[in-house]
Amino acid sequence: MDSTEPQAKVSTLLLAWYDRHRRVLPWRALPGKKADPYRVWLSEIMLQQTTVQAVGPYFKDFLSRWPRVEDLAAAPLDEVLAAWAGLGYYARARNLHKAAKVVAEEMGGKFPDTAEGLRALPGVGPYTAGAIAAIAFDRPEAAMDANAERVVARLFAITAPLPGSKPEIIARGKGLVPQNRAGDFAQAMMDLGSAICTVKRPACGNCPLRALCAAEAQGIAENLPVKGPKTVRPIKRGAAFVVRDRKGAVLLIKRPEKGLLGGMLEPPLGPWTEKFPKPAEALKQAPFEADWKKLPGIVRHVFTHFELEIEAWVAEVKARPSSLWKDAPREILWVDVERLGAVALPTVMKKIITHAIEDEGPLFRKKG
DNA sequence: GAGCCGTGGTC
DNA sequence: TGACCAAGGCT
Structure with a gap:
């Protein structure tokens, strides 16, 4: 788009397109209706780096459990983490709970309106x-x-690579925002990016902004925005120890509040290094002495910045040991198999437990 | 500023 | 199948 082109043309065309093609989403108000700030906030936190499809069931579940921000603020953090389990980026859930408390307890339940x-x-x-x-x-x-x-980078044919070009893209984007219907405009940009101005094979033939798009005019739309080089993802390996008591309950411990999977539950794990521990080494990493058996196979899981491979060791104990490690005691839970789906287990730990317990039927059911 | 922080879908 | 990507924020 020519920088002298009036932004009004973009917003007029985009809003007209939005009025005909807007998606119906659980958190989105009906046309002309006021949106509920609590729902908007909750959905926006869940949608950070997460697809609409993945968020849907979680959003409905949260709203059903905690209809108002005061309800969420009053809930125990562990319950919020359990409800969030599977959605990833668990710092979001901890911050969600923190923010709910601030709004409920310091702002009279009203979200800031700026x-x-x-x-x-x-x-x-x-x-x-x-x-x-x-x-x-x-x-x-x-x-x-x-x-x-993506829409803005193409509209203005900004060819400098991200993230360096981000300030320019954001500045251009701000210049497009209309004084009226800014909320619809924001959602229209997202719907356009999701349905038309896609990463691969954009449907420029159906785009309401085609005539204004500099990248389309130059035939480079699909190549924008340019991104910087990708970083290599190392592989870490380790042992997991899945213990069950005579009733079949599984031993879980709580991870530290900060960092990877903060505040979530896991079976006891050895350290993660370049190589798997040898059997004698693994047995030293076990939480206590028992008749440990190493299972065949490997559990693989991909995180944002590394890959994890886990070998699972299993044991059954007659009595629940009173102590595990001498150092760094952590919160310990014995969880019945039927309750595994109701506690704060991240996906990678569900994979490990599923691998270790070839039981009668699925241990976990997908949300929604 | 750059590294850390999850997961599931897509092609 | 593996690489890429998603309604980013925090430190």
Whole structure:
């Protein structure tokens, strides 16, 4: 798009397209209706780096458990983490709970109605603050997520690679926001990026902004935005120890509150290194002495910045040991098989437990 | 600023 | 099958 082109043309065309093609989503108000700030905030946190499809069942479940922000604030953190289990990026759930307490206890249950005010809540960054301010309060703020960045990079044919070009893209995007219907405009950008201006094979023939798109004019739309080089992902390996008592309950311990899978549960695990521990070495890593048996096969899981391979060791104990390690005691739980789906187990740990317990029927059911 | 932080779908 | 990607934020 020519930089002198009036932004009004973009918003007019995009909003007209949105009025005909807008998606129906659980957290989205019906046309002309006011959005509920609590629902908008909850959905925006869940949608960070997460697909609409994955969020759907979690959003409905959270809203059913905790209909108001005061309900969420009053819930124990462990319950919130258990409900979040499987959605990933667990710091989001901890910050969600923190922010709910702030809003419920310090703001009388009312969310701030400006981007600046929202930005002060834990877990709310520049994108989310703009999105909530626009969608819930109709403030003329930009919501520059990856969709909007892609649309803008193509509209203006910005060929410099991300993330270096991000400031320019965001500045261009802010210049497009209309004074009226800013919330619809923000959601229209996302719907356009999701349905038309896609990463691969964009449907430029159906795009309402085609005539204004500089990248399309140059035939380079699919190549934008350019991204920097990818980093290599190392592989870490280790042993997991799945213990069951005579009733079949599984021993789980709680991870530290900060860092990877913070505050979530796991079976006892050895350290993660380049190579698997040899059997004698693995037995030293076990939480206590028992008749450990190593299972055939490997559990693989991919995290954002490394891959994990786990060999599972299993044992059955007659009595629940009173102590595990001498150092760094951690919270211990024995969880019945039927309750495994109701506690804060991240997906990787569910994989390990599923691998170790070839039981009668599935241990975990997918949400929704 | 760059590294850390999950998971599931897609092609 | 593996690489890429998603309504990013925090430190």
